[in-house]
Amino acid sequence: MSWLIKSSIGRKFVQSISGLFLILFLLFHMSMNLVLIFNYETYNFLANEILGANWWAIIGTGVIALGFVVHVIYAIILTLQNRKARGSNSYASSSQTKTPWSSQNMFVLGLFILLFLFLHLYQMWYQMQFKELFMIEGARHDGAQLVEEVFSHLWVVIVYVIAFIALWFHLTHGFWSALHTVGWNNTVWMKRIKVLGNIISTVISLGFILVAIAIYLGYSNLLG
Amino acid sequence: MDKDINIKVKVWRQNGPKEKGHFETYPLENISQGSSFLEMLDILNEKLINEGKETVVFDHDCREGICGMCSLYINGHPHGPDEGVTTCQLHMRRFNDGDTITVEPWRSAGFPIIKDLMVDRSAFDKIIQAGGYISVNTGSAIDANAIPIPRDDAEMAMDAAACIGCGACVAACKNGSAMLFVSAKVSQFALLPQGRVEATQRAKSMVAKMDELGFGNCTNTGACEVECPKNISITNIARLNREFLKAKFRD
Numbered sequence: 001m002s003w004l005i006k007s008s009i010g011r012k013f014v015q016s017i018s019g020l021f022l023i024l025f026l027l028f029h030m031s032m033n034l035v036l037i038f039n040y041e042t043y044n045f046l047a048n049e050i051l052g053a054n055w056w057a058i059i060g061t062g063v064i065a066l067g068f069v070v071h072v073i074y075a076i077i078l079t080l081q082n083r084k085a086r087g088s089n090s091y092a093s094s095s096q097t098k099t100p101w102s103s104q105n106m107f108v109l110g111l112f113i114l115l116f117l118f119l120h121l122y123q124m125w126y127q128m129q130f131k132e133l134f135m136i137e138g139a140r141h142d143g144a145q146l147v148e149e150v151f152s153h154l155w156v157v158i159v160y161v162i163a164f165i166a167l168w169f170h171l172t173h174g175f176w177s178a179l180h181t182v183g184w185n186n187t188v189w190m191k192r193i194k195v196l197g198n199i200i201s202t203v204i205s206l207g208f209i210l211v212a213i214a215i216y217l218g219y220s221n222l223l224g
Numbered sequence: 225m226d227k228d229i230n231i232k233v234k235v236w237r238q239n240g241p242k243e244k245g246h247f248e249t250y251p252l253e254n255i256s257q258g259s260s261f262l263e264m265l266d267i268l269n270e271k272l273i274n275e276g277k278e279t280v281v282f283d284h285d286c287r288e289g290i291c292g293m294c295s296l297y298i299n300g301h302p303h304g305p306d307e308g309v310t311t312c313q314l315h316m317r318r319f320n321d322g323d324t325i326t327v328e329p330w331r332s333a334g335f336p337i338i339k340d341l342m343v344d345r346s347a348f349d350k351i352i353q354a355g356g357y358i359s360v361n362t363g364s365a366i367d368a369n370a371i372p373i374p375r376d377d378a379e380m381a382m383d384a385a386a387c388i389g390c391g392a393c394v395a396a397c398k399n400g401s402a403m404l405f406v407s408a409k410v411s412q413f414a415l416l417p418q419g420r421v422e423a424t425q426r427a428k429s430m431v432a433k434m435d436e437l438g439f440g441n442c443t444n445t446g447a448c449e450v451e452c453p454k455n456i457s458i459t460n461i462a463r464l465n466r467e468f469l470k471a472k473f474r475d
Contacts, residue, residue, distance in 0.1 A: 008401075008441045009431055009468045078441045085400035085440030087333035092234075092247065093326035095447070096300030097396050103445040104398060177444040180458075183466030187459050 009181075011078060016178035018071040023175065023200065025064050026167075030207035037214050040144035040221045047143035053132045061129065072114060079107045102169040103177070109170040116163035123150050144221070151215040160212045164205040171201035226257035229321040233268060235280050236328045241336050241344075249324070257317035261304060262287060262294065264316055265327075281340040287312040289453065292388030295395070296341055297328040302392035302451045310390060310453040330395035334402060334439045347437045348389045348405060354433035355426040356409045358418055377415045384411035386454040393448035393456075399440035404448035406434050407464035408456045414467050424474065427467040 003010040035043045051057040102109065127146055131139035140146045150156055175197030179185055185193060214220055230253045238245030252271070255264050262284050269279040285293040294311035298304035304314040319325060327341065335343040385408070393404035410427055413419025419426075442461060449458045 003472050006435075007431060007468075007472075008435045008439075009465055010472070012441055012443075012465075013469060078443070082399035082401070082440040082443070085333050085438055086398060087331055087400060089245075089331045091297060091300065091328055091331055092236075093297070093300040093328065095396070095398075096305075097302075097447045097450050099445045099447045099450065103443065106443060173444070180444050180462050181442075181465055183462055183469055185459055185462035187457060190459060 011074060012181045014070060015074045015078060016181040018067050018074065019174050019178045021067045022064075022071060023171065023204070025067065026204050027200075030204050033211040034207060036144055036147060036211055036220050038221075038223045040148075040224050043144040044142055047128065048141055051129070053129055057129070058133070068117075072110070075107060075110055100173060102173040106170060106173060109166050112166045113163060113170060116159065116166075119159070120163075123156070148215055148220065151212055154216070157212050157216045161209050164208045167208075168201045168205040171204065172198055175200055226317055227321070228254040228256055229316065229319065229323075231255060231264075231316075231319060231322070232324040233264075234324055234326045235268075235341070237280070237340055238329075238337050240339060245337070247326075255316055257315065257319075259316050260287070260312060261296075261298070261314040261316065262312050281338075281342045283342050284312060289313045290388060292390035295330050295343065295345070295390055295392070297330060297395055299326055302330070302395040303390075303453050308453060308455050310388075313453075330391055332391075332394045332397075332400040332439075334394055334400055334437055335391060343391075345389075345391050347439070348391065348402070350437060351402070351406060351430055351433045352389075352409065355422070355429035356413075358413060358422060360418070360421075371417055373416060381412050381415040384408040384415070384456065384460055387412075387452075387456050388454060390453060392451050392453060394439065396447040396451040397440065397442075398445060398447065399443055400438075401442040401448075402434050402437075402439040403442035403461050403464065404452065404456055404458065406430050407458075407460035410464045410467055411460045414463060423467060424471040427464065427471050431464070431468050 004014050005011065032043070032046060035046065051060075124143075124146070127138070127140045128143055130136070132141075151160075176185075176190075176193045179193050179197075211220075230251070232249050232251050234247050234249045236245055237248045250268055250271075252264065252268060255267065259267075262282075265280060265282060272279050283293045283295050285291040287294075289310045289312060292310070294303075296303070296311045298311070298314070303309060303311045305318055306314050329335075329337050329341045330343045330345075334347050335345055338344050387405060387408035389405060389409075391405070394400055394402050410430060413426060414423050444458065444461070446458055449456065
C-alpha cells in the first residue's frame with residue numbers, strides 16, 4: 001500500500017477519495033440544515049438523539065475529521081511537490097493559457113475554506129458535541145436556537161456566504177477532477193461529470209447559503 | 225496580404241545550466257510575415273554572426289511539425305499563440321508591426337536549461353525506456369486484418385500516438401507534470417490488443433519513472449490539452465489513472 005504515498009497517482013487517488021467522501025458529508029450536512037427552515041424541534045431531535053454525544057456520532061465525527069485531515073495533509077504535500085517540480089524559474093511572459101480559474105487556485109480556495117471551518121467549528125460544534133462530551137459547562141442542547149443566535153449577526157452571515165462561494169469554486173473543479181483521477185472519465189463522460197459537478201456544487205452551496213440567509217431574515221422554524 | 229514588419233525579439237540568454245540567465249532584446253527590420261517563426265530566428269542569428277556576436281541557441285529539426293524538437297515559449301504560450309501547431313509551423317503573420325515578442329525556454333525542474341532556449345528533454349526518453357514499447361519479435365509483417373480491432377479503439381490509439389513528445393504539456397503546467405505525455409504513450413498501447421499483454425507493467429514502470437524524474441502531480445487544470453500542438457486529449461490521463469490503479473489493485 002506504500003504506493004498511496006510514494007506514487008503521484010496514488011497520492012492523487014487518496015486526495016480524490018477523501019474529497020468525494022467530504023462531498024457526501026456536505027450533502028448530508030446541507031440536508032440536515034434545511035430542517036431548520038421548517039422545524040426547530042425536529043432539528044434538535046436529530047442533533048441530540050440521532051447525532052449528539054452518542055457513540056456512533058462520535059465515531060462518525062472522527063471519520064469525517066480524519067477525512068478532512070487526510071485531504072488537507074495531502075493537499076499540502078501535493079502542492080509543495082508541484083511547486084518544486086515546476087522549478088524556481090518563472091515565465092516572464094506570464095502564462096496566457098486559458099484554464100478555469102478554480103483549477104489554478106484549489107489550494108488557496110481550500111485554505112480559505114479551512115480557516116472558515118475553524119470559526120464554524122468553534123461557533124457550532126464546540127458548543128454542542130464537544131462541550132457535552134468533555135463535560136464542559138454550557139453545552140448546548142438547543143442546537144437550532146444556537147444556530148439562530150449565531151446567524152443573527154450580520155458579519156457571520158457574510159463570512160458564511162463568502163466561504164460557500166469559495167466552496168462552490170472548489171467543488172466545481174474538485175468533483176470532476178476527483179472522478180477523472182480515479183479513472184472514471186472518457187470523451188463521452190467528460191461533459192457529463194462536469195455538469196454533474198456543477199449541479200452538486202450549486203446544490204450544496206446554495207442549500208447552506210439559503211438556510212443562513214433565511215434564519216437571518218427570520219424565515220425559519222416555519223412549521224414550528 | 226503579408227507585409228514586411230519591424231519587430232523586437234526579447235530572448236532568454238543563458239550560458240549554461242548553472243549560469244544565471246537574462247533577457248536580451250534585439251530589433252529586427254523588414255521581417256516578411258510569410259516567413260516562419262524559426263526563419264525569423266535564423267535571420268536574427270545571421271545578423272548576430274555578422275555583428276560578431278554569439279548566436280541564440282534553440283532546438284529545431286524537421287520544421288514540419290512532426291519531430292517534436294522545437295520548443296519555445298512565445299508570448300505566454302508554449303509553441304506560440306496558434307492552436308494545434310508547433311513552433312516551426314508558427315508564422316510571422318501572427319505578429320504585427322512594432323510587436324515585442326518574448327521568447328523563453330520551457331521552464332520546469334524536469335527540463336533543465338542547457339543553453340539559451342535549449343532544454344534537456346532526455347527525461348522523456350527515460351520514461352519511454354521504462355516501458356513505452358511492446359517487446360515482441362514481430363518477424364515479417366502479418367496481415368493487417370489478422371487481429372480485428374474496433375475502429376474507435378484504433379482511432380483513439382492513433383490520436384494518442386500523435387504525441388511527438390515535445391514537452392509543451394510540461395511547459396504549460398503549473399505543476400510541472402508530465403501526465404499528458406505519459407498518458408498518451410500508455411494509451412497508444414493500452415487501446416490495442418498487442419499492447420494489452422504488458423499493460424500492467426507498462427503503466428507502473430512509466431509512472432514510477434515519471435515520479436522519480438521529479439515531474440509534478442497532475443491536478444487536472446487542463447492547460448496541457450489547450451497548448452498541445454497535437455491536441456492530445458486529457459481523457460488519456462483518465463485512462464492512465466485507470467490503468468495504473470487497476471495494476472496496483474491487482475498486486
